[in-house]
Amino acid sequence: MLVHTILIDKKPEEVPLLVESLLGKVVEEFEHRLASQYEVMKTTSTDITASNFNKPLSEPISGDKKMEEKNIKMMKKDDSFLKSITNDELKDQSLKLQMILNKQQRDIQVLKHTIDATTADMQHMQTKFHEEFNNLGMNIHGLAHAASGYHRVLEENRKLYNQVQDLKGSIRVYCRVRPFLSERSSYVSTVEHIEDGNITIGTPSKYGKGCKSFTFNKVFGQSVTQAEVFSDMQPLIRSVLDGYNVCIFAYGQTGSGKTYTMVGPKHLTEENQGVNYRALGDLFVLAERRKDTFRYDVAVQMIEIYNEQVRDLLVIDGSLNVPDASLMPVSSTSDVIDLMNLGQRNRAVGATALNDRSSRSHSCLTVHVQGKDLTSGTILRGCMHLVDLAGSERVNKSEVTGDRLKEAQHINKSLSALGDVIASLSQKNTHVPYRNSKLTQLLQDSLGGQAKTLMFVHISPELDALAETISTLKFADRVATVELGAAQVNKDTADVKQLKEQIASLKAALARKEGETEQSRHSISDTDCSEKYITSSDLFPFTPNHRVGDMLGARQLMGDAGNIDARANSMLRQEKQSFSLDELLTNSPPWPPVISPTQNFRDDEKESGSGEWVDKVMVNKQDNINRVGIPLGCWEAKNENSPDVFYQKYLQNSSKIYQEQSSYNMFMGGNRFNMANISDIDDLDVSTSHLSEPDFLWQFDQSKLSCITNGIGIGSKTKKPPSKSTSTPERSKTAYPMSGPSPSRKLGNGVGQPLHRNGRQPVPAEGKRKIGSRK
Ligand SMILES: Nc1ncnc2c1ncn2[C@@H]1O[C@H](COP(=O)(O)OP(=O)(O)OP(=O)(O)O)[C@@H](O)[C@H]1O
Secondary structure, eight states: OHHHHHHTTSOGGGHHHHHHHHHHHHHHHHHHHHHHHHHHHHHHHHHHSOTTTTOOOOSOOOOSHHHHHHHHHHHHHTHHHHHHOOOHHHHHHHHHHHHHHHHHHHHHHHHHHHHHHHHHHHHHHHHHHHHHHHHHHHHHHHHHHHHHHHHHHHHHHHHHHHHHHHHHTBOEEEEEEOOOOGGGTTSOOSEEEEETTEEEEEEOGGGTSEEEEEEOSEEEOTTOOHHHHHHHHHHHHHTTTTTOEEEEEEEESTTSSHHHHHTOOSSOOTTTOOHHHHHHHHHHHHHHHTTTTEEEEEEEEEEEEETTEEEESOOSSSOTTOSOOBOEEEOSHHHHHHHHHHHHHHSOBOOOSSOTTOBOSEEEEEEEEEEEETTTOOEEEEEEEEEEOOOOOOHHHHTOOHHHHHHHHHHHHHHHHHHHHHHHHHTTOSOOOGGGOHHHHHHHHHHHSSSEEEEEEEEOOOGGGHHHHHHHHHHHHHHHTOBOOOOOOOEEOHHHHHHHHHHHHHHHHHHHHHHHHHHHHHTOOHHHHHHHHHHHHHHOOOOHHHHTTSTTTTHHHHHTTTOHHHHHHOHHHHHHHTOOHHHHHHHOOOOOOOOOTTOOOOGGGOOOOEEEEEEEEOOOOOOOOOOTTOTTTHHHHHTTTOOOOEEEEEEESOSSOOOOTTBOOTTTTTOOOOOOOHHHHHHHHHHHTTSOHHHHHHSOOHHHHHHHHTTSSGGGSOOOOGGGTTOOHHHHHHHOTTOOOOOGGGTTSSSSSOOOTTSOOOOOTTGGGGSTTOO
């Protein structure tokens, strides 16, 4: 017990030493007591025996046999003396003591052996303990290493999983939970658990008691910062610079944090700015880092879909209904911030019972990136849609009437169209109903094409949002099952470009011949045309050999349609003239025009449209017109060598096709037909007035294309303004044999071409560019 008490609070490593010193003390004490006993015995003997008996046992007490024998000898020696003692009792006592002494000496010997053995054992144990202690340390270290390795492996697994997803072309789905808004902080969260890609929602009995779990690529809890969210999608955004098309769209109930994620809160700081700002900032940082090997050009466009009307958000005069979707070249993050602030200001905001900052429109920021490999001349084109969808809640919950009800109905309609497209894609239907809403048309490239697509699903943690939360997560769950096919790089290698030039050259020659025939047949005034052509040619006197791979790349092929004479000097231009539908789709580049100072504008030719997208081309004109609404005018000066432009425009009523350099149809990506001149457009209007707008725009097929490529299909939905309706379809056809506007993505929406089993258009070798910015 004593030993236990002493050892109980001692550290294990102290125990051996303590026991050893304890034993040492015991031995010492024992010897001390033995010595004192010996003294007692000696004194007693002295008292009892005579002087010779008084002789002490001076020999040191040692336990060996010699001592015993000596003692025995002594006892024998003293035998005669003892005999002389008369007192038998003393004699007996003395003998007894002697025997005790002998016994104790033997005991001491045994004890000493025991101590030696114990000490040896202790030392052995001590060594063993140290060894084990070291082993334990090593094992713990190994475990810690394994634990950190486990996290690394988890991270690696996640990356590999995402790569597999990329290869399969699955839509990536991230889920984000909004924190409680301050006044509701006492509420209980419906989110029970979040771990990696899993989120568990607790459901009280009225919603079917228990909990529901969903798995996504990533789930962000309430405390996750904007920077953390962005870092997870950064690789995706960076792939835009590598020539991929990317679409990130935010989905969720009103007030669930979509705008917060995509843009940030009302009062923006560097820390809280959203994906849009960070993405563009990142693009510039990367572009700068790669400047020795690549030259990048970036331009942005911002539109919104409000009540099924598409509106340009990058206008500065507040006239949101202007038909042109401006394309703004940007060269720094601050350019971007200025533009996005403008876009945000212009975004339609309406109040509902759910959220006083409720945006009742879908907004889309599109970033066009073109990179030129400075060594090989290869052109990479990437396009990124960053879409902030309107709230997905049901109409009745918004408690709205009148305009708000109308807005909500439009939103619901477009979101359910989105749902239908998703369902169609996940079932790999041959027909995918992209046309059912502007939203699905907008996202067609990203949902059915081979872009990298990320859906950011947002949920609110409040109990009263539970039904919406569950339906949002179910929708996201379905989206996650959609496979789009592996994303593909939009790349023009030098070889491809050379071949394209050759094809263009041959086709241009053919088209020129046809054009000449037509011209003579319809007696069209050559003066206007030749003047125009010469102008264009003079403005862009490049030859295919030295301009190939220049910044505008193949866009130029599309940009000069109608300019027959100019084509004679430029195979690139010639290519445009006799494109078939497939070729148009194949060769339509996504890159927006870059405005040259030598290019001019004809704003006076703008008109309002009826709300559909059509494509336009800018024929280079001498008119020097101010670009109202382009805050970054300096861009033009920086791009002195930029050749002519090709672009598309959104027209509110498509009553006319416009010429406008500052616009580019983001929906259409690279699919566009070309218009030559405003006066010729009128001819086209007349020629196509019998076609319905939907037919023209969305149900494009080969037969309609033939009209368009002959210059008479442009206005299937367009109406000719009375003042200019003097031309005939024939004339248009003659003058601009290939100048019809591109139905752009409408061409690629599955009509007129056989579809893949998953609903996508079969993409011929060069056909990827038909959707968005693909080649
Ligand atoms: N992660 C977050 N951290 C802090 N505040 C957030 C977060 N997400 C959203 N909020 C705040 O919640 C409110 C609603 O968010 P937000 O406006 O982004 O929602 P929304 O889904 O875009 O709504 P709507 O559909 O109406 O556009 C805002 O005040 C916003 O600042």
